[in-house]
Structure formats: C-alpha cells, structure tokens
Amino acid sequence: xxxxxxxxxxxxxxxxxxxxxxxxxxxxxxxxxxxxxxxxxxxxxxxxxxxxxxxxxxxxxxxxxxxxxxxxxxxxxxxxxxxxxxxxxxxxxxxxxxxxxxxxxxxxxxxxxxxxxxxxxxxxxxxxxxxxxxxxxxxxxxxxxxxxxxxxxxxxxxxxxxxxxxxxxxxxxxxxxxxxxxxxxxxxxxxxxxxxxxxxxxxxxxxxxxxxxxxxxxxxxxxxxxxxxxxxxxxxxxxxxxxxxxxxxxxxxxxxxxxxxxxxxxxxxxxxxxxxxxxxxxxxxxxxxxxxxxxxxxxxxxxxxxxxxxxxxxxxxxxxxxxxxxxxxxxxxxxxxxxxxxxxxxxxxxxxxxxxxxxxxxxxxxxxxxxxxxxxxxxxxxxxxxxxxxxxxxxxxxxxxxxxxxxxxxxxxxxxxxxxxxxxxxxxxxxxxxxxxxxxxxxxxxxxxxxxxxxxxxxxxxxxxxxxxxxxxxxxxxxxxxxxxxxxxxxxxxxxxxxxxxxxxxxxxxxxxxxxxxxxxxxxxxxxxxxxxxxxxxxxxxxxxxxxxxxxxxxxxxxxxxxxxxxxxxxxxxxxxxxxxxxxxxxxxxxxxxxxxxxxxxxxxxxxxxxxxxxxxxxxxxxxxxxxxxxxxxxxxxxxxxxxxxxxxxxxxxxxxxxxxxxxxxxxxxxxxxxxxxxxxxxxxxxxxxxxxxxxxxxxxxxxxxxxxxxxxxxxxxxxxxxxxxxxxxxxxxxxxxxxxxxxxxxxxxxxxxxxxxxxxxxxxxxxxxxxxxxxxxxxxxxxxxxxxxxxxxxxxxxxxxx
Ligand SMILES: *[C@@H]1O[C@H](CO)[C@@H](O)[C@H](O)[C@H]1NC(C)=O
Ligand SMILES: *[C@@H]1O[C@H](CO)[C@@H](O)[C@H](O)[C@H]1NC(C)=O
Ligand SMILES: *[C@@H]1O[C@H](CO)[C@@H](O)[C@H](O)[C@H]1NC(C)=O
Ligand SMILES: *[C@@H]1O[C@H](CO)[C@@H](O)[C@H](O)[C@H]1NC(C)=O
Numbered sequence: 023x024x025x026x027x028x029x030x031x032x033x034x035x036x037x038x039x040x041x042x043x044x045x046x047x048x049x050x051x052x053x054x055x056x057x058x059x060x061x062x063x064x065x066x067x068x069x070x071x072x073x074x075x076x077x078x079x080x081x082x083x084x085x086x087x088x089x090x091x092x093x094x095x096x097x098x099x100x101x102x103x104x105x106x107x108x109x110x111x112x113x114x115x116x117x118x119x120x121x122x123x124x125x126x127x128x129x130x131x132x133x134x135x136x137x138x139x140x141x142x143x144x145x146x147x148x149x150x151x152x153x154x155x156x157x158x159x160x161x162x163x164x165x166x167x168x169x170x171x172x173x174x175x176x177x178x179x180x181x182x183x184x185x186x187x188x189x190x191x192x193x194x195x196x197x198x199x200x201x202x203x204x205x206x207x208x209x210x211x212x213x214x215x216x217x218x219x220x221x222x223x224x225x226x227x228x229x230x231x232x233x234x235x236x237x238x239x240x241x242x243x244x245x246x247x248x249x250x251x252x253x254x255x256x257x258x259x260x261x262x263x264x265x266x267x268x269x270x271x272x273x274x275x276x277x278x279x280x281x282x283x284x285x286x287x288x289x290x291x292x293x294x295x296x297x298x299x300x301x302x303x304x305x306x307x308x309x310x311x312x313x314x315x316x317x318x319x320x321x322x323x324x325x326x327x328x329x330x331x332x333x334x335x336x337x338x339x340x341x342x343x344x345x346x347x348x349x350x351x352x353x354x355x356x357x358x359x360x361x362x363x364x365x366x367x368x369x370x371x372x373x374x375x376x377x378x379x380x381x382x383x384x385x386x387x388x389x390x391x392x393x394x395x396x397x398x399x400x401x402x403x404x405x406x407x408x409x410x411x412x413x414x415x416x417x418x419x420x421x422x423x424x425x426x427x428x429x430x431x432x433x434x435x436x437x438x439x440x441x442x443x444x445x446x447x448x449x450x451x452x453x454x455x456x457x458x459x460x461x462x463x464x465x466x467x468x469x470x471x472x473x474x475x476x477x478x479x480x481x482x483x484x485x486x487x488x489x490x491x492x493x494x495x496x497x498x499x500x501x502x503x504x505x506x507x508x509x510x511x512x513x514x515x516x517x518x519x520x521x522x523x524x525x526x527x528x529x530x531x532x533x534x535x536x537x538x539x540x541x542x543x544x545x546x547x548x549x550x551x552x553x554x555x556x557x558x559x560x561x562x563x564x565x566x567x568x569x570x571x572x573x574x575x576x577x578x579x580x581x582x583x584x585x586x587x588x589x590x591x592x593x594x595x596x597x598x599x600x601x602x603x604x605x606x607x608x609x610x611x612x613x614x615x616x617x618x619x620x621x622x623x624x625x626x627x628x629x630x631x632x633x634x635x636x637x638x639x640x641x642x643x644x645x646x647x648x649x650x651x652x653x654x655x656x657x658x659x660x661x662x663x664x665x666x667x668x669x670x671x672x673x674x675x676x677x678x679x680x681x682x683x684x685x686x687x688x689x690x691x692x693x694x695x696x697x698x699x700x701x702x703x704x705x706x707x708x709x710x711x712x713x714x715x716x717x718x719x720x721x722x723x724x725x726x727x728x729x730x731x732x733x734x735x736x737x738x739x740x741x742x743x744x745x746x747x748x749x750x751x752x753x754x755x756x757x758x759x760x761x762x763x764x765x766x767x768x769x770x771x772x773x774x775x776x777x778x779x780x781x782x783x784x785x786x787x788x789x790x791x792x793x794x795x796x797x798x799x800x801x802x803x804x805x806x807x808x809x810x811x812x813x814x815x816x817x818x819x820x821x822x823x824x825x
Contacts, residue, residue, distance in 0.1 A: 052141035053105065057113035057123075058149060062106050065096055065142065068129060069103020072138055076103040082131045086140070095125055096142065105140070113144045114181040121183060148234025150181035152188040154242035159228075161210070161244060165218040166251035172202065173210040178230030178240050185233035194227035199246075201228070210244065218248040219285045252290035256282035256337035258347040263335075266352040269325035273318075277308065278349055280315040282337035289340030298334030298346055308333060317349060325355045326390045357395040357444025362388050363452040366417075371459035374428040382408065383420040383454065387440045395444035403437045408456075410438065420454070428458040429495040460497030462554025468492045468562040473548075475530065475566045479538040480573060487521065489529040490562060492550035499553035503528075508547035508561055517546045521566070530564065538570040539611045572665025574611035576619050578673040581606070590676040593655070599645040603632065604675060606639035608661040618664035624672065625658040632657055632677070641675065653679050 053066045069076045074084075080100045086108075088094050097108040117123030125142040155176055163173065180187045191208055193201040198216055202209045208228075224246050231239040258280060265278045284291040295315045297305070307321035308331070317333070331351040338344040368383035376382075389396040400418055402410050407424035420436070434456045441449035468490060475488035494501040505528045510517045523530045530548070544566055551559035581604075591604040610617035621639040626632060631651060634641050641657065655677040662670040 050139040050141065052143060054143035054145055056145040056147045057111050058147060059107045059111065061108060065105040065107060067103050068098060068105045074103065076101065079103055082133050084129060084131050087128045087130050089126055089128065096127055098129065111144055113146050114150065116144065119183055146183050146186055148182055148186040148232060148238060151238035152178040152180040152230035152232050152240040154178045154230065154240055157242060159242055159244045161246045162249050163216060163246055164249040164251050165216045166253065167212055167216065169212055169215055171212040175208045175210055175228065177206055177208050180232050182232060182234060187232055188230045189233035190231050192229050196224060196226045198224065199226060216248045218250045218287065219254065221248060223247045250287035250290050252286050252339060252341040252343055254285040255343035255345045256284040256293040256339050257345060258282040258337060261347060263347065263349040266354050267323060268354045269323045269356045270358055271319050271323055273320060275319045277317045277319060277351055280317065280335050280347060280349065282345065284339045286339060292340045293337050296336050296338065298336045300333060304331060304333060310335065323353055325353045326359065329353050355392045355395055357391055357442060357448055359390040360448040360450040361398040361440035361442050363438055363440050363450060364388065365452065365454060368454065371457040372426065373459045373461055374426045375461045375463065376422055376426060378422055378424050380422045381419050382422060382456065385418045385420060385438060387416050389442050391442065391444060395442055397443040398440050400438060400440045406434050406436055408436055426458050428460050428497065429464060431458065433457050460500050462496050462500035462552060462558060464494055464496050465558035465560045466492035466494040466503045466550035466552055467560060468550060472562060473564040475564060476569050477532060477536055477566060478569045479536050479571050481532060481535050483532055483534045485532050487530045487532050487566060488564065489527065490548050490564065491528050492560065494552045496552060496554065502553040503550045504553065506549050506551065508549050510547060512544040520544070521546055523548055536568045538568045538613065539574065541568070543567045570613045570616050572612055572616035572663060572669060575669035576608045576610045576661040576663050576671045578661055578671050579607040579609060581673055581675055590678050593647065593677050593679045595647050595679055595681050597643050597647050599643050601643050602640055603643055603677065604641045606634065606641065606659045606661065606673060606675065608639065608671065610663045612663065612665065616663055616665035620662050622660050623657050624660045627652060627655045631655060634659060647679055651679055655679060
C-alpha cells in the first residue's frame, strides 16, 4: 500500500498533525503541510511514497502538472524524489474562509506512462491579526440615554480560520460602557448614564483577539460624543437683585442686568429672559432685553407714585426649562415737586379800619417730595403791611402788620413764595389779591379854603354864580358829596332866597337878581356832606360880591330938575372973574366909574361968561360982570357918569345978575319967558311957597322926632351940607363959601318893575345917610328886604303927588 509507505520522518518540517498519509486508490498521494513554506521546502518524498525508484525518475521524465492551467505550486526533485514547494502557498489567498484547503496536483511519469494525483492539504497558520473595518468608530449618544442602552458595533475580521480567527473581544475599562458579545453580535452597553456637562466625549479602546499561537489582536478606537439633552435649567447668578434708581430716570436707562447660565448646550443652553408675572403698570415701566437680561426704563418713574418695584424675572432655555429670580428696585426721591400753596381761607375785602394783627387768611403749603425735599419755608414779599405767621405744621396765618388806608392803597397783590430744601431747591409762588374795603373815614374837603364869587347886579335869577367842589376820597356813597347851603340869614332874610346850590354839582345859582345899590356883598356857608353812615361833612364860606352896573343915571340934587322948581341964583353985579357963582350937585347911585360924574355946560345965554368945573360942578364967572351983560343968564348943564355906556342928566341953572332982590319978579319971565301966563306963574309960586313951607314944617317935625329917637344931631334946617366924602376925589372942596348954603331939595323918581305909577319920594340926606363907603341908597318898594344892619333905614320924609 502506498499510504503505508508514507513516512512521517521523510518530512522536513515536523508538523505531525498534518502529515497524514493519504490513501489513494489509484496510487494517489496526499500531503498536508502548513501554508507559507519557503520555496524549495520539501513537502515529502513522493518517490518513496509511490514506491518508485528515485534513479529512474529522470529517465521516466517525471514531472508535476496542474489540472488545466492552474498554477503549479510544487515540483519534484528528480534526483531525490522529493516534492518541494515551488510557489508561495497562501491559504487565505487560495481558500479564503474554507475550512479545508486542498490543492490538486498530478505527477506524470512516462515510459510507461503513469499518472498519480497529488492532493496538497494546506494547513492554516496564524498569520493574520483580527482587524476592524475602521480605525475609529464614532458614536453619538445622547446624555439622556438610559442605563442598559445598547449600541451595536461592527465585529472584527480575521482572515485566519478556526482557532486563528477572532476568538474574543475586550473593552478598555471606562466609567460608562461594558461590552456585550453574543454570537457575533458585539454591543456597547451603557452601564452608567452620561452627562454631557461633565464629559462632552469619551474614547474607549476595543480590542479583538484570535486564538492562534502566538495570539494576535486588533484594536479600534471608539469615540463617543455625548449629545446634549436639556437637562439643566438656567441658573441666575443672584437669587435677588437689589438696586436703586433715581426717579425721573431717562428712558432707556439700564436699571440692572440679570444673568442666568444654563449648563446645557446649544438651544438647550440658550437662555432668554422675561418678566414673570408682572402687573400692567410695571410692564409699562420696564422692559427686559430677552437676550442680554438688561432691564431698562421705558416709562416715567415717579417716586411719589411708586417708591419701589419688585419684578419677577424668568430665565428660560430653548426647550423651556425656566427658573426665576427677583429684582427689587428702590426708587430714590428727586426734588421734582415744587411746593404747592393752597389758600384755605381769605377774608376779602378787609375793612380799612382793621387793627394790626388781624388775621386775613390761612395758607397751607404742601410738597409731595419726601424728607428734605418736602421741608418748605414760606415767605411773603416786602413792602406790604402783611406777614405770615407760622401756625401748626405747614399752615400759616396771613395777618396785617399795620394800618390800612384804602385811600392810599386799595388793592394788594400779596405774593407768597414757598421754597423747599431740596437741592436745587424748588419754589412756587401764589399771588393773593386783597382789596381793602372802604370805611367812611374821610370828610369831604373843599378845593379852596373859601370861595369868592362876583355877580353883576340885575342879572337874571337862575344864573350861576360860582361853583364849589369838595373831594372825598372814600368809596361810592362814602365818597359821594352832596352840597347844601347852611341855613343862615343875610339882613334877616334866609340865604335860600338869594342863592341855591345844586346838590350834585356844587354850582351855586342866584335865586333872584341882586341890586348893587342895596348891598354889595354877603356870605353864605356851603356844606359838603358825604353819603356815608354816619355822614361826614365840612363847610366853606362863599363870599358873594355884587358888581356894579351902570344902571343909575346921575341924579341932580341941585338945582332941582327943570320945571319942578324956580330956584334962581343971584349973581352980584360986582362979581369978579373967577368968583364962584353956584354949583351943580349931582349924585349917582352907582359906584366907581359908574358914579364918576362930569359936568358940562351944554347951552348958555352967554357962553363966555360962565364956566363949570368939569368934576366939581362949580359954576364960576370967567370975567368980570359988565353992565352990558344980560340980567338973566340961563345955563343948561349936563351931568354924565363915566359908565359904559354913560348915563346923563340935564338941568337948567337960572342966574340973575342983580344986587337987588326986588328985581326978582322978573324971574318969572326968566322962568317962563316962553309960554307960561302970569297967572299960572303966580299960582305955581303960591303953590310952591305953600308946599315949601309945609314940606319944611313936616321935615322939621319928623327930623326932630327922628333925632330924639336915634340921633340927636340930625337937624334939618332946610339947607344941605354937601358931604365932601361923597364927592369923587377929584372934586374941589367946597368950604361952605358962596351961596351953597341955599336950601335945596332932592327929588327922586323911582320906578320899579311892578309899580309903574310915578311916586315921588322926597328924601332928606345928611351925614348919616351918606356914609363914606356907600353910595346913596335908592329907596324902593322892597325897602325892608334890602337893608344891612349897619345902615340906617332911610326915612320916608314926604310924599308929594304931582300930577
Ligand atoms: C394785582 O394784579 C392784578 C392782576 O394781575 C392787576 O390787574 C392789578 O393791577 C394788580 N394790583 C396791584 C396793586 O399791583
Ligand atoms: C362806607 O363806610 C361804611 C363804614 O363807615 C361801610 O360799612 C360801608 O361798606 C362803606 N360803603 C362802601 C360802598 O364802601
Ligand atoms: C350876568 O349877566 C350878564 C349878561 O346877562 C352875563 O354876561 C354875566 O356872565 C352874568 N354874570 C353872572 C355872575 O351871572
Ligand atoms: C363849619 O366848619 C367849622 C370848622 O371848619 C366847624 O367848626 C363848624 O362847626 C362847621 N359848621 C357846621 C354847621 O357844620
């Protein structure tokens, strides 16, 4: 048998386990040997195994052939008959993972032809290490993975087979994973949870080992990246944020910046800020920047409204884990409120007689700020008679400090200023208008101390004489002046019948017309009274002077007016030139210029014989009387006053140049040389003589009676001494010389308004009736009314009716 002939000792390599004798029914041999033997290595002595003679091999042209065109891995050594390795034999290359690897070769011998099949069993050796597909395995595992989670790993590969293939895996020890190998399924098992926040990634080494000798192994690095899970809530860096903020901080002021951190990554660690539960008001005050955590002012912060804020702040990460904190903002006061002055009460108006110290008003001052900012001082402007008296807390009384006088200052604008003690201080002021009420404390005062009024005589009644004005500075009725006449009398006549005063205007009117010749002046008192209660009054004297009007024509006293007497002057024939012959005596009831009389000869028998003194009325001869001169000389004399217009009177002077009164009968011719009959002349002479006698007699009786009663001096002897004082200053003094002692009468015609009949009052004059400072009084019907105390009432002497 061939198989029996195969000897183990014939092998170069002593691998007892694969040198198995292979039996072949047709002379086949088989050899078993390890792979990767060197070329030329002897596999076995095939000659011997086949029972062939080694020396004959070459002759029989022994050679190894392959089936088909397969590669020839072995060869025969012809001299020895050894089968040797001809090519590298790699089991993994030839057979891969097959459990047995057999190479078929044939040994061919010629002469005779023999064919032997050779089976070469290639044995595996551990020449490959286990190998992982990649050098690095990357795993991403969420940190939220639970314990026991499995992660499949790819197995390692070993080209070798059987024992030489991968037999075991080992995992480098680490804190989190263990390895689970289960029928070629290799898994990483989480044994302890991951925390990304502690370890973001970890690396473990997995090694695979085969069962060969020597053992070979391969490793792979497993890189585990821990994926984040949102397992951390944001955390504020302070539990409470305390800050203070001045009120009125401008918009956008950053109050505080809150900050929270989240350990998570990415979205999970993105913190956003917001307010927690917040009131609507606070929402309008503050704004929180959701990214930065800055809290800014967006409203007006008023300490006086809210002095502190408490805001809940929330920090939230991307997936909604939140935490909370608190911001406490204390608002600090700023002096932003000026004090406010309230007028609590005011007595307005104040009577001007209010005594100093009278409380007029109450003032309250308030300031909304706090502490020093609300400490308020109050003051009042100077120069007013008021002051502020501090009362209970923030209350002040406004009191008067002096006398008030409405007539000086009737209104006060009192400015009260309140200033707080803030810095800078704020102040405000209020003006209180106070008026002073009137008290009737001023009597009316006349503008002048006394008034003088001049009224022309004969003026219409009702004409205004003058006006008086009194002022009363008081208010309204207390200052309303009413004028009235103080009751009184002038010559026993009530003043009201002379004058009246307009109660409102003070204009004084004449109630009647005045006659200068009756009286020249009088005084009345006008009272000005106000309408107060009680009324105050004052009075003033009004002196009324009546001014003269030339309303009286001169009255010729001597000679008696023409036709009414037969007075004839005797001129001695021996009279020399310049001798006083006679004198025209005239008076004028007016005064001044109106009574300034001048005398002119208007017509004369012989113009060159007599002259008349312009002012004296004295008639003098101009030359010596001569025989040729006519015995009867008539002069017509005009007497004019100096008024505007002037009034005049005319008289006729009969002169008889004769030494003998016996020539008197011719007088009748002188008097009535024109048209009177002798009878009439005689009748007239007789009547005049009787009348003269009667008149003289009555006068004497009355004069005696009068003198007994009042003035014993009064005599009426038929002659009138012309009072020199009566005459105007320029008049020449008459020394009683000449013929002036002759008796003459004064006849006055008086015609008054309502009495048109002609009355002739014959009035006698003497010193007393013509006082120096008075004009001759004209008697009138209203006699009794017009007389002044100092005057002696002129006596009515005799009334003679002449038809
Ligand atoms: C007070 O004030 C009022 C109004 O401003 C003004 O009309 C008046 O003249 C003032 N009076 C005084 C006394 O200043
Ligand atoms: C006038 O004065 C009196 C006090 O004398 C006073 O009571 C009254 O009110 C005053 N009248 C006016 C209008 O002021
Ligand atoms: C008197 O009357 C005259 C004229 O009629 C007039 O001019 C004069 O002013 C009056 N005088 C008085 C004081 O009334
Ligand atoms: C008039 O005034 C004087 C002082 O001016 C006074 O003495 C007199 O009493 C007053 N007369 C009247 C009636 O008021």
